[in-house]
Every structure is written in structure tokens, then in C-alpha cells.
Amino acid sequence: MQTASAYQIVTLANGTRSVHSLSHRETFHPVIGPVAEAEALYVRQLKLVERVREHEGEFVIWDVGLGAAANALTVLRATRELPVKIRMVSFDHSAEPLRFALQHTEALGYFDGYEQALEKLVENKQTTFADGARSVEWDFHLADFPSLVQPDAGNSPSALFPKPHAILFDAFSPAKNPAMWTQPLFASLFRLLDPARPCAMPTYSRSTMLRVSLLLAGFFVGAGHATGEKEETTIAANTLNLLDEPLDRSWLSRVKRSTSAEPLWEPVYRQAPLTPETWDKLCEHPQFRQTV
Numbered sequence: 611m612q613t614a615s616a617y618q619i620v621t622l623a624n625g626t627r628s629v630h631s632l633s634h635r636e637t638f639h640p641v642i643g644p645v646a647e648a649e650a651l652y653v654r655q656l657k658l659v660e661r662v663r664e665h666e667g668e669f670v671i672w673d674v675g676l677g678a679a680a681n682a683l684t685v686l687r688a689t690r691e692l693p694v695k696i697r698m699v700s701f702d703h704s705a706e707p708l709r710f711a712l713q714h715t716e717a718l719g720y721f722d723g724y725e726q727a728l729e730k731l732v733e734n735k736q737t738t739f740a741d742g743a744r745s746v747e748w749d750f751h752l753a754d755f756p757s758l759v760q761p762d763a764g765n766s767p768s769a770l771f772p773k774p775h776a777i778l779f780d781a782f783s784p785a786k787n788p789a790m791w792t793q794p795l796f797a798s799l800f801r802l803l804d805p806a807r808p809c810a811m812p813t814y815s816r817s818t819m820l821r822v823s824l825l826l827a828g829f830f831v832g833a834g835h836a837t838g839e840k841e842e843t844t845i846a847a848n849t850l851n852l853l854d855e856p857l858d859r860s861w862l863s864r865v866k867r868s869t870s871a872e873p874l875w876e877p878v879y880r881q882a883p884l885t886p887e888t889w890d891k892l893c894e895h896p897q898f899r900q901t902v
């Protein structure tokens with residue numbers, strides 16, 4: 611185990627290496643490793659290769675929780691032979707995990723060929739480069755994500771972000787990073803999407819609390835693929851067409867019995883059953899009206 615600043619390189623049970631945050635006491639991609647998890651959770655689940663191949667114009671990806679860039683780089687590598695421009699928009703309130711990872715590229719193994727681009731991204735918060743059959747334009751917003759996306763009198767800088775076709779959502783766990791899992795955050799995120807631009811967002815949690823939060827924010831929500839780490843994940847989208855397995859009324863009937871279903875309305879972790887008001891709102895969601 612190597613130590614530097616607030617991060618460490620750790621070796622996982624399958625021999626791959628990943629980054630561990632000492633302050634959050636969490637390892638990035640902790641079970642199957644950075645590349646395998648990013649491929650299962652984002653590349654395959656989003657059907658990214660197929661979607662990008664069929665796309666005209668630039669394909670916009672939001673990378674929420676840039677961290678050590680494993681998700682973003684795995685997505686770039688998977689799509690590099692497709693002649694479609696990628697616009698990557700990354701968010702993190704710290705550049706330290708990436709700086710740390712750039713000092714350990716050999717151990718991590720997934721930076722191969724992208725080191726210079728990422729050095730520039732850390733330095734300038736922006737980089738553009740030719741990559742395989744296409745070009746990549748990459749912006750890094752170094753800021754607290756919930757503050758950045760919250761609506762404020764219509765002049766929030768987030769209103770100017772290019773609208774995404776896909777979102778890689780990868781915060782630390784809700785118990786340790788509750789500010790990234792509140793219902794108001796997902797509602798702000800949903801408001802920034804273009805209703806005419808189909809967009810899907812997988813994330814590793816399958817918790818009822820998360821799914822209720824996403825539904826109340828306006829997303830359609832489905833069960834997501836297993837990743838090797840989790841037997842089921844979650845995928846949210848602004849159109850039902852992007853979901854293979856939308857949650858249905860049998861899921862809804864179980865929600866009422868859950869002891870941890872009420873969204874986090876504030877950035878403080880706790881578990882609670884649904885309130886009657888939340889239950890009423892949930893039942894009105896068009897997803898359940900369309901799947902009866």
C-alpha cells in the first residue's frame with residue numbers, strides 16, 4: 611500500500627488497483643476495480659457504443675464525481691474509434707484525487723495515452739485533443755456540485771452547460787456523502803436536462819430512497835444491470851425509451867413497507883419510511899400510470 615496526501619493506492623481482491631480516500635474512508639470502484647466497474651455500470655448499461663455510433667453532432671457526457679477519472683477514461687476508450695465528437699463535462703469539488711492518480715498512472719493502469727490530456731485538464735480545467743477517430747473537448751468544473759446546479763434566479767452558470775445525452779453519476783455513498791444524494795439535488799439536475807434530448811444516468815445504488823428521490827425529481831427510473839459488485843443498480847432517464855426494466859407497480863407496492871424510502875430533503879443522512887405526502891406524489895408519477 612502506498613501513501614500520499616489524503617489518498618492511497620490499494621490493491622483489490624482481484625489484483626487490480628484503485629484509489630482510496632482516507633478522509634471518506636471509501637475506495638473508488640471497490641470490488642471489481644475501476645475499468646471493469648465503469649464498463650459494466652456505464653459503457654454497457656448506457657449502450658454507449660451503439661448510442662454514440664448512431665449519433666449525429668457532438669455527444670455530451672456529464673461526469674459527476676471526476677475523482678481519478680476512471681469512468682471518463684473508460685468511456686473515452688470504449689468510443690474512440692467512432693467518428694463522433696465527444697464533449698465531456700466533468701464535475702468535482704476537488705482535483706486532488708486526479709492529481710494523486712496522475713502520480714500513480716502505472717499502478718492504476720487505465721491512463722495509458724491520456725496522461726497529457728489529463729495534466730492539461732487539471733491545470734487549465736479545459737482540454738481539447740484528437741483521439742482515435744474523433745476529437746474530444748473536455749471541461750472540468752471544480753466546484754461544489756449541489757451549489758453549482760441549484761437554480762438561483764435564472765442566472766446560474768449551470769444553465770449554460772451543454773445539455774447531456776448521458777450522465778455518469780459517481781459520488782461517495784449516501785451515508786458518507788449525503789449532499790450528493792438529496793432529492794433537491796436530483797430535482798436541480800433534472801431541470802438542467804433538455805426534454806428533447808434523451809439522457810440516461812446510471813448509478814451504483816439500488817436503494818429505495820435513491821429511486822424515490824429520482825422519481826420525485828421527474829426522472830423515469832429502472833432497475834440497472836448487475837456490475838459484479840452489486841447484483842442490481844439503478845438507471846434514471848428523462849424518457850422511458852432508454853430504460854429496459856422500468857420500475858413497475860409491484861416495486862411501488864413494496865416501497866410502502868420499506869423502512870428507508872423517504873428521500874433526503876437535506877444533506878444529512880438518515881433513514882425513514884415514506885411520509886403520506888411523498889407516497890401520494892409517487893403514485894402520481896407518469897411511469898406508474900403508463901405501466902399499469
Ligand SMILES: C[S@@+](CC[C@H](N)C(=O)[O-])C[C@H]1O[C@@H](n2cnc3c(N)ncnc32)[C@H](O)[C@@H]1O
Nearest residue numbers: 675676677678679680681702703754755780782
Ligand atoms: C467515488 S469518487 C469518484 C470516482 C471517479 N468517478 C473515478 O472514476 O475515479 C466520488 C467523487 O465525488 C466527489 N464529490 C464528493 N462530494 C462532492 C461535491 N459536493 N461536489 C462535487 N464533487 C463531489 C469526490 O471529490 C470524489 O472525487
